[in-house]
Amino acid sequence: MDDSCCTPADGTAMTAGRAEEVAALLKALADPVRLRLVSLIASTAAGEACVCDLNEAFDLTQATVSHHLKVLHTAGVLDRDKRGVWAYYRVRPEALAAVADVFSSPALAGVRA
Amino acid sequence: MDDSCCTPADGTAMTAGRAEEVAALLKALADPVRLRLVSLIASTAAGEACVCDLNEAFDLTQATVSHHLKVLHTAGVLDRDKRGVWAYYRVRPEALAAVADVFSSPALAGVRA
DNA sequence: CGATCATATCGATGACTGTCGATACCGCCG
DNA sequence: CGGCGGTATCGACAGTCATCGATATGATCG
Numbered sequence: 001m002d003d004s005c006c007t008p009a010d011g012t013a014m015t016a017g018r019a020e021e022v023a024a025l026l027k028a029l030a031d032p033v034r035l036r037l038v039s040l041i042a043s044t045a046a047g048e049a050c051v052c053d054l055n056e057a058f059d060l061t062q063a064t065v066s067h068h069l070k071v072l073h074t075a076g077v078l079d080r081d082k083r084g085v086w087a088y089y090r091v092r093p094e095a096l097a098a099v100a101d102v103f104s105s106p107a108l109a110g111v112r113a
Numbered sequence: 114m115d116d117s118c119c120t121p122a123d124g125t126a127m128t129a130g131r132a133e134e135v136a137a138l139l140k141a142l143a144d145p146v147r148l149r150l151v152s153l154i155a156s157t158a159a160g161e162a163c164v165c166d167l168n169e170a171f172d173l174t175q176a177t178v179s180h181h182l183k184v185l186h187t188a189g190v191l192d193r194d195k196r197g198v199w200a201y202y203r204v205r206p207e208a209l210a211a212v213a214d215v216f217s218s219p220a221l222a223g224v225r226a
Numbered sequence: 227c228g229a230t231c232a233t234a235t236c237g238a239t240g241a242c243t244g245t246c247g248a249t250a251c252c253g254c255c256g
Numbered sequence: 257c258g259g260c261g262g263t264a265t266c267g268a269c270a271g272t273c274a275t276c277g278a279t280a281t282g283a284t285c286g
Contacts, residue, residue, distance in 0.1 A: 031136055032129065033132075035136055051233065087234090108152060164263065175263075
């Protein structure tokens, strides 16, 4: 009867609740436009970018870019700072680090060779 | 006229093409069920799991679990290995490492404090 | 105050996606 | 060979999402 089929999990796996959290964060980042937005903001010398610049970087409506920024902000990836007429966004490094941690953690990446 | 508003990007940002690639990978992972699937498989002693186990771990139809496995396989996150009647999936560590790398890279995470 | 400009919000629309039941495919066992 | 059981695929449906044009909000300038 060899091994029926199963190699049971050892309880190390991610809980359903944590999976929901991580999925929410990933969903915010799983879009080409939003990835480029984050990348653009992160690559500025000041560590922040104003919406006027971001609008011009894409072939999209101002409404659409604003929507993407809102999604990233709601997910905790970006911080908003309105100064005068202009709005500035900056990256929250903890959010990105959280993603890096999940996929560097032995529980996931540590599939021992 | 102070600083009109802009802090221009320095060309370090992610290209549109790369953003598409990364987004495709993230989209495959940005789902609670799929995250748990990957986690379950990665946490097995053998580094692989058969579909019969995975089906029982969720309150979902066998068709739905199979669909999620296909998405992960197509995205390059999982390897499939059909042995006899049973199908075994294992995690491709490179795929997860790729995600970890993107979000550890100075271009994104290196927003200096 | 009124005009103007930057940004956010709203409502609509077309595309995509997670889920299901049903069914097809394919090794296996008797 | 015929039936059985595990897995993948198909078609449908409901919910979500990216995008847009139009409009609201709110700060600045003349």
